[in-house]
Amino acid sequence: MLKCIKVEMPKKRCVVNSNNKNKIPYVYYATKYYRNEKGASITERISIGKKDEGTGMLIPNDNFFDIYDCEVNVVVKGVKQNVEK
Secondary structure (H helix, E strand, C coil), X not given: CCCXXXXXXXXXXXXXXXCCCCCCCEEEEEEEEEECCCCCEEXXXXXXXXXXXXXXXXXXXXXXXXXXXXXXXXXXXXXXXXXXX
């Protein structure tokens, strides 16, 4: 996970959960909703990153890029890029 990359928080199918001992707000993507045999609501989900408390934006992990099928180009200072004409 690159901590310097922040993206807008997805609007649909996302759940923010901070019920862990460190109170870190993790963001999950809901993959499936259903009710079990007792009628309780069940949500299957996978983690897509952490919520930045200061900005409210998402610090994505690898699952985010797999689900939303996007790439981030990272430019590192001091690294020369080959440009073909």
